[in-house]
Amino acid sequence: MMQRLRNSAVHHGFGAAAVARVAPVVPIDEAPLGPPKVRLEGITQRYQNGSKTPLTAIENINLEIHAGEFLCIVGPSGCGKSTLLHMIAGLMRPSEGEVWIDERRVENTGTDRILIFQELGLFPWLTVAENVEFGMRHGMGLNKQERRARVAQYLKLVHLGQFADSYIHQLSGGMRQRVALARALATEPDVLLMDEPFAALDAQTRDLLHDELERIWAETGRTIIFVTHNVREAVRLGDRVVVLTFRPGRVKREFNVDLPRPRSLEDPEVALTARDILDDLREEIDKSLEVEYAK
């Protein structure tokens, strides 16, 4: 199947080497010189799982993410990709290893890096505008005027200006997603961490939000670390895709995605690249399924 797809793509004149397969760390052409924005150094996470030997969820992950880069992390469920984001956000400490942002070690949460949770975690007792305002008010202590200006600015950015006074339960899934995005962007973090944010959405809404995210990323120049189990989504969005192994989570491979933007999920090149990555990922998914069904 894969072979056929690839052949037909070549027939149609698409570049055969859309994907650069490379070993551990890849120098990226566009990356600016100097220290990386985010650096993961020997991250290991163990859980005392009741049994005598602790479960190693993540093992020795080393990654460097450069300013303005869009990095996607894919892996089977249980590879610790969400945990990795929580560590960068400062919500939890790794058992071993360190997270560095701009050569500062991450000790706690901070508004310089905001995580968009899979389940969003919007506050239902606040209006849309108050949700967006939250980080600026309670995390940064900005004054009222500035907060108000930024709320308006970021709600406009995600096309929710008219819903400023609505409550979360009054919004659709796609709109909630955009509120979460606006809330995260409003603190103007250098690093945006996204944990499978579009997994629960229908295809149309997701396509729309991909476009918006790509636009916002291009406009604001943020560094984005995006976790997903959907390889196509990763190729659609990322400059680079990192594949993690299943339990313990390790970096299995990195792929540079040099496809021109804007991309679309339906682009044959995206599909082709995704195939390639999926081959690698399949092994890990099989392993995770084995464990799942063995239970």
Next chain:
Amino acid sequence: MKKAGKHIAFYGALLLIWVVLAKLKIWPPYVFPDPKGVFESLYAGFSDKTFLIAIGVSMRRMLLGYGLSVALGMVLGLLVASNKFFEETLGGLLVSLQSLPSICWLPLAVLWFGLTEKAILFVVVMGSLLSVTISMETGRRQMPKIYGMAGRNLGARGLRLFFFVLLPASLPYIVTGLKQGWAFAWRSLISGEMIFVSLGLGQLLMMGRDLNDMSQVIAVMLLIIAIGYIVDGLVFQTVERRLQRKWGVEEAAA
């Protein structure tokens, strides 16, 4: 509409049975008054303001006592919910103390505080503190963890995190306990006032007994039921329902 019709039919029938029984004069009127006597009592009580004063006094005690137990219960509940040591020790003590009827605190209160307002307040607080504390604790546990993480993620810490995230997030889980606490406080107050005799609805009830005025006794009982129903059934339930809808926990509860 249908529901209202049922209610009218039910209470109409109840009233009718009452009237018929009273008319049959099986028991003398000072033992079994007719509705007319009770309503006259109610009317008289409201027109010479004794009922209003009693309600005012009782409500003031309620608000003070209940407010105190909510504030204390919040602190205690948090302590128990966030500390393993307190959970294992204080948590158990609180549960076992709950089996003690609040009126049992009255002798102790009288000896400690004398025949003062403080003694009544103490009984009210002891009556509702435990259920508020326990509901606060379970509320903190039931609250989805995501809210706390989201708050920290956006930079909120310490007291800010507590007041602007954890407290509002656990509100729909706490409100049930607050409602229960109110009902306990209300019962403790009335029984306290009955024994204690210093203004308030409970005293009015006892006065009716002393004067052999059964109409007044029943009138005051109706008042106590009405106030309890209005606060519990209307205020709390409306708030509860609205909170649960807005917080999106409605589906989970159903």
